[in-house]
Amino acid sequence: MSKEFVESIIENKKNSLNESIEILHSFCPYRVCPLGAHVDHQLGLVTGFALDIGTTFDFFSTDDGEIEVYSENFDGDAFGNINDEFERQYTWVDYLFGAIKTLKKTYSITKGIKGILKGDILGGGLSSSASVILTYLKAFANVNGIKLTSPELINLAIDEERNYIGVNVGKLDQSCEVYCKKNHLLYLDTKTDSTKLIPIPENMPDFEIAVIFSGVERKLAGSAYNTRVDECKAASYALKDFAHLEYGKFADSYLRDVPLGIYQQYKKQLPHTWAKRAEHFYGENERVKKGIRAFQNGNLTEFGKIIFESGRSSIEKYETGSNELKALHEILEKTEGVYGGRFSGAGFNGCAMAIINPEFRDSIKETVRSEYLSKFPDLSNKFSIVFCKTADGVGL
Numbered sequence: 001m002s003k004e005f006v007e008s009i010i011e012n013k014k015n016s017l018n019e020s021i022e023i024l025h026s027f028c029p030y031r032v033c034p035l036g037a038h039v040d041h042q043l044g045l046v047t048g049f050a051l052d053i054g055t056t057f058d059f060f061s062t063d064d065g066e067i068e069v070y071s072e073n074f075d076g077d078a079f080g081n082i083n084d085e086f087e088r089q090y091t092w093v094d095y096l097f098g099a100i101k102t103l104k105k106t107y108s109i110t111k112g113i114k115g116i117l118k119g120d121i122l123g124g125g126l127s128s129s130a131s132v133i134l135t136y137l138k139a140f141a142n143v144n145g146i147k148l149t150s151p152e153l154i155n156l157a158i159d160e161e162r163n164y165i166g167v168n169v170g171k172l173d174q175s176c177e178v179y180c181k182k183n184h185l186l187y188l189d190t191k192t193d194s195t196k197l198i199p200i201p202e203n204m205p206d207f208e209i210a211v212i213f214s215g216v217e218r219k220l221a222g223s224a225y226n227t228r229v230d231e232c233k234a235a236s237y238a239l240k241d242f243a244h245l246e247y248g249k250f251a252d253s254y255l256r257d258v259p260l261g262i263y264q265q266y267k268k269q270l271p272h273t274w275a276k277r278a279e280h281f282y283g284e285n286e287r288v289k290k291g292i293r294a295f296q297n298g299n300l301t302e303f304g305k306i307i308f309e310s311g312r313s314s315i316e317k318y319e320t321g322s323n324e325l326k327a328l329h330e331i332l333e334k335t336e337g338v339y340g341g342r343f344s345g346a347g348f349n350g351c352a353m354a355i356i357n358p359e360f361r362d363s364i365k366e367t368v369r370s371e372y373l374s375k376f377p378d379l380s381n382k383f384s385i386v387f388c389k390t391a392d393g394v395g396l
């Protein structure tokens with residue numbers, strides 16, 4: 001087959017023998033995390049909105065297990081059969097192969113898929129990787145008659161990202177892209193898995209979410225992401241030792257297990273770098289609690305101010321944020337009509353996000369663009385800014 005042939009089947013809903021064929025359509029949103037950055041891998045508290053931009057997949061199943069997935073804007077098209085071994089390709093194709101391998105650990109997969117995958121703006125920081133993974137997991141589960149609960153879907157997506165792609169992510173991205181609901185803020189405790197969807201209060205002023213692509217693409221694999229996770233774990237281990245607590249296995253040690261009081265008592269004994277990472281963790285958990293109260297009260301100004309503080313802590317204490325993203329943070333802090341903003345996601349390039357007053361949409365676009373490009377003129381062809389609304393989690 002060819003891309004045009006798969007497209008024509010999707011459009012006509014018929015195969016070459018003119019038999020009618022069931023075409024499925026799925027959409028998985030991207031996400032932003034206004035508060036609760038870099039704490040999910042330490043079982044902290046997080047928040048998130050799903051966006052009305054994301055991954056769209058039109059597909060149909062194949063009885064012989066054949067796979068043929070073309071992509072409009074992700075690099076790499078996927079060909080093969082569900083019985084293949086699937087070597088890593090280091091393109092977006094890995095997410096598809098990883099989904100099959102991950103599902104196969106528990107389930108029998110016999111049917112393949114042919115289809116076309118499309119993604120909205122790329123660049124990173126919006127969790128497009130989790131969005132693509134969830135899309136594929138849901139699609140393969142569906143055509144193979146596997147019913148996955150939301151927690152199962154989330155855990156499979158995390159398993160794939162950690163064990164196939166190789167990034168020790170927490171649960172933030174997958175949970176947002178599954179649980180979020182339009183016009184609600186997701187509040188998730190990644191230790192207990194308790195989730196709350198907080199409706200936008202009636203007294204809250206109207207807002208939109210600006211997504212600003214720095215022009216430099218991001219990849220977590222190979223970044224300092226895993227090193228930061230290890231620094232947090234090392235801090236938790238050391239603090240437990242200072243306080244004569246049971247510390248168990250290193251892999252199962254998290255800052256969330258160390259009470260704030262113990263951290264305060266022993267922080268001076270920690271190596272300087274580890275103390276900074278821990279400072280971010282405890283500060284961010286408090287900011288999430290404060291931010292949730294502000295959001296529930298409809299106080300967007302306070303909510304936004306806390307988002308800016310979270311961004312500062314990510315830059316100063318957690319020490320992430322490329323030069324481009326740090327510049328964007330500074331610009332957003334002084335742009336009229338921006339309630340709050342920070343880099344979206346881990347901060348290894350990619351996008352920043354901001355909660356904005358829609359009345360200032362045009363001037364924000366103009367100011368951020370011109371101030372940013374005066375510092376990074378070479379990025380003028382890649383830089384972009386779009387305004388999004390909140391959306392529901394993944395759907396088929």
Ligand code: GLA
Nearest residue numbers: 037038169170171172345346
């Ligand atoms: C990436 C990871 C998430 C989370 C964020 C930072 O998006 O995939 O698990 O750690 O970074 O908050």
